[in-house]
Amino acid sequence: xxxxxxxxxxxxxxxxxxxxxxxxxxxxxxxxxxxxxxxxxxxxxxxxxxxxxxxxxxxxxxxxxxxxxxxxxxxxxxxxxxxxxxxxxxxxxxxxxxxxxxxxxxxxxxxxxxxxxxxxxxxxxxxxxxxxxxxxxxxxxxxxxxxxxxxxxxxxxxxxxxxxxxxxxxxxxxxxxxxxxxxxxxxxxxxxxxxxxxxxxxxxxxxxxxxxxxxxxxxxxxxxxxxxxxxxxxxxxxxxxxxxxxxxxxxxxxxxxxxxxxxxxxxxxxxxxxxxxxxxxxxxxxxxxxxxxxxxxxxxxxxxxxxxxxxxxxxxxxxxxxxxxxxxxxxxxxxxxxxxxxxxxxxxxxxxxxxxxxxxxxxxxxxxxxxxxxxxxxxxxxxxxxxxxxxxxxxxxxxxxxxxxxxxxxxxxxxxxxxxxxxxxxxxxxxxxxxxxxxxxxxxxxxxxxxxxxxxxxxxxxxxxxxxxxxxxxxxxxxxxxxxx
Numbered sequence: 001x002x003x004x005x006x007x008x009x010x011x012x013x014x015x016x017x018x019x020x021x022x023x024x025x026x027x028x029x030x031x032x033x034x035x036x037x038x039x040x041x042x043x044x045x046x047x048x049x050x051x052x053x054x055x056x057x058x059x060x061x062x063x064x065x066x067x068x069x070x071x072x073x074x075x076x077x078x079x080x081x082x083x084x085x086x087x088x089x090x091x092x093x094x095x096x097x098x099x100x101x102x103x104x105x106x107x108x109x110x111x112x113x114x115x116x117x118x119x120x121x122x123x124x125x126x127x128x129x130x131x132x133x134x135x136x137x138x139x140x141x142x143x144x145x146x147x148x149x150x151x152x153x154x155x156x157x158x159x160x161x162x163x164x165x166x167x168x169x170x171x172x173x174x175x176x177x178x179x180x181x182x183x184x185x186x187x188x189x190x191x192x193x194x195x196x197x198x199x200x201x202x203x204x205x206x207x208x209x210x211x212x213x214x215x216x217x218x219x220x221x222x223x224x225x226x227x228x229x230x231x232x233x234x235x236x237x238x239x240x241x242x243x244x245x246x247x248x249x250x251x252x253x254x255x256x257x258x259x260x261x262x263x264x265x266x267x268x269x270x271x272x273x274x275x276x277x278x279x280x281x282x283x284x285x286x287x288x289x290x291x292x293x294x295x296x297x298x299x300x301x302x303x304x305x306x307x308x309x310x311x312x313x314x315x316x317x318x319x320x321x322x323x324x325x326x327x328x329x330x331x332x333x334x335x336x337x338x339x340x341x342x343x344x345x346x347x348x349x350x351x352x353x354x355x356x357x358x359x360x361x362x363x364x365x366x367x368x369x370x371x372x373x374x375x376x377x378x379x380x381x382x383x384x385x386x387x388x389x390x391x392x393x394x395x396x397x398x399x400x401x402x403x404x405x406x407x408x409x410x411x412x413x414x415x416x417x418x419x420x421x422x423x424x425x426x427x428x429x430x431x432x433x434x435x436x437x438x439x440x441x442x443x444x445x446x447x448x449x450x451x452x453x454x455x456x457x458x459x460x461x462x463x464x465x466x467x468x469x470x471x472x473x474x475x476x477x478x479x480x481x482x483x484x485x
Contacts, residue, residue: 002086002087002244003244003245004025004026004052004054004205004244004245005025005026005245006023006024006026006245006246006247006264006267006268007025007026007027007028007052007205007245007246007247007248008021008024008247008248008260008264009027009028009029009056009247009248009249009250009251010029010042010043010053011030011251012033012040012042013254014250014254014257014260015040015042015043016042017260018046019042019045020257021257021260021261022261024051025051025052026052026054026247027043027046027051027053027054027247028053028054028055028089028247028249029053029054029055029056029083030056030057030058031055031056031057031058031075031076031079031088032059032075034079034082034083036078036079036081036082037082039082039083043083047083052085052086053084053085054085054086054088054089055076055079055080055083055085055088055089056088056090057072057076057088057089057090057091058090058091058095058112059072060072060073060076060090060091060132061093061095061096062090062091062092062093062125062128062142063091063092063093063094063114063115063121063125063128064094064095064096064097064128065094065097065124065351065352065354065355065358066096066099066101066351066355067127067128067131068128068131068132068135073131073132073135073136074135076136077135077136077137080136080137081137085138086138086139087139087140087141087172087204088136088138088139088140088141089142089143089204090132090140090141090142090143091112091142091143091145092115092125092142092143092144092165093114093115093145094109094113094115094358094362095108095109095110095111095113096108096109096362097109097355097358097361097362097363098355098359098362098363099355101351101355101356102356102359105424106424107359107362107363107366107367107424108422108423108424108425108426109362109365109366109423110390110394110423110427111386111387112145112146113358113361113365114145114149114151116151116153116154116354117151117156117157117160117161118151118155118156119155119350120353120354121350121354122156122161122164122165122168123347123350124347124350124351124354125165126165126168126169127347129142129171130169133170133171139172140171140172141171141172141173141174141204141205142165142171142173142174143173143174143175143176143207144158144173144174144175144180145176146176146178146179146182146183146186146211146220147183147186148379148382148383148386149186149375149376149380149383150187150376151374151375152373152374152375157189157193157194157197158180158183158194158197159193159194159195159197159198160197162198162199163197163199166199166202167199171202172202172203172204173198173199173202173203174204174205174207175198175203175206175207175237175243176206176207176209177191177206177207177230177233178207178208178209178210178211178220178230178249179207179220180194180195180233181211181218181227181229181230181233182211182218182220184229185213185218186217186218186379191233191236195233195236195237196240200240200241203243203244204245205243205244205245205246205247206234206237206243206245206246206247207247208226208230208231208234208247208248208249209222209226209230209248209249209250210222210223210224210225210226210230211224211227212224219386221251221252221253222250222251222252223250223251223252223253224253225255225259225263226248226263226266226267231266231267231270232270234246234267234270234271234274235270235271235273235274236274237274238270238271238273238274238275238278239274239277239281240274240278241278242275242278243271246267248260248263248264248267357372360372361375364380364384365380365383365384365387366384366387366388366418366422366423367420368419368420388415388418388419389415391414391418391423391427391430392410392411392415392418394427395430396410398427398431399428399431402431402434402435402453405444405449405452405453405456406444406449406453407449409444413438413443413444414434417434417437417438421433421437431460432460432461435453435460436457436461438453439453
């Protein structure tokens with residue numbers, strides 16, 4: 001695997017700061033926010049300087065019951081080619097449910113939701129990953145996600161699930177240590193055990209991010225500083241393997257550039273601490289299995305200063321000496337992906353069962369239907385409120401005129417709308433549907449605001465905007481609102 005080094009998530013809000021940051025070897029850009037024919041100038045300049053750019057997808061839904069959408073795969077491939085990327089990444093998650101498999105309308109989560117760790121879900125995920133691999137021009141890596149909820153009847157731990165996925169498909173893994181921490185707080189899972197079960201040789205790179213805890217629930221916000229427990233998990237991972245790359249994620253509430261640089265320094269120190277522990281462990285192992293070996297030879301076995309060596313040198317033992325599943329023949333890499341493919345009838349049945357389960361869960365979260373049996377009702381309530389809040393935030397970003405027109409009543413009005421109207425398409429359509437819903441119920445109460453909202457809706461819902469300058473539309477809406485005060 002290509003060594004990437006230390007990177008940061010590229011976002012338009014911090015693009016200039018990222019360009020000026022010292023020691024940035026690579027960046028990651030949200031794939032859906034990049035247009036291949038019109039790359040942002042900042043990304044082009046970074047590419048010209050030799051900085052690697054990796055597209056990170058969020059909407060493919062590889063963990064969903066449906067096979068990956070060909071259009072979304074084509075779009076992801078186009079972004080990888082436009083950016084000259086060595087790989088692309090996505091998530092082990094489902095983002096929508098319903099459709100023909102359940103004879104019900106599609107529902108969009110607007111968020112990454114966890115896949116049940118069952119044989120059915122693994123079979124479906126493996127086939128979906130293979131479809132994606134065949135459609136993409138570069139290798140694919142998939143990320144473990146953070147979860148607020150647990151599926152009942154799970155059959156595997158996270159480490160076992162990821163190991164089997166990589167073993168059956170050859171896919172690379174993007175390990176998010178912040179998500180391991182989230183699952184530790186929210187689901188009681190041990191990060192060290194998850195790392196011990198992972199196929200370390202399959203790691204493509206690592207995510208690090210911050211969050212916050214409220215009422216015993218950890219929220220993976222990507223809007224707060226990286227906490228000490230997340231850095232400790234990174235050190236633990238680095239004590240087992242030298243990751244090809246590590247990246248700091250920050251999606252909003254951006255601090256000053258100096259604070260981001262300080263977080264990157266903390267990440268590098270965590271990696272160095274792990275590397276020291278890895279060298280010590282390798283020296284102890286070598287000393288215990290080698291008699292009469294000179295000290296300089298032990299040092300060479302350990303990989304020299306910092307344990308520097310190529311990704312994958314640990315083999316399937318992960319550097320611990322323990323034999324892993326699939327290594328009994330001595331040809332795990334050669335046979336990877338050759339086994340574990342279910343018969344087509346079995347795969348179709350697994351898709352059907354997974355589709356029904358995911359649709360029932362998502363409907364409970366976004367449409368207010370009864371909570372499926374076995375789920376924690378309180379925790380599902382927390383997840384449902386988080387989804388609605390995120391939906392309101394994103395709609396405010398893609399349609400910034402709406403909070404201006406509605407003023408302080410925007411959020412209350414949107415959350416009331418979201419309680420009975422699940423999202424069935426993208427966020428831009430959701431904004432239009434929200435405006436139409438308000439107008440159909442005679443809102444907002446202020447006549448001038450209602451006229452402005454109607455003008456906005458007509459402007460956006462027609463075949464082409466009446467004004468082709470979004471900034472002017474926002475300025476016009478702002479002026480009209482201010483004139484009413």
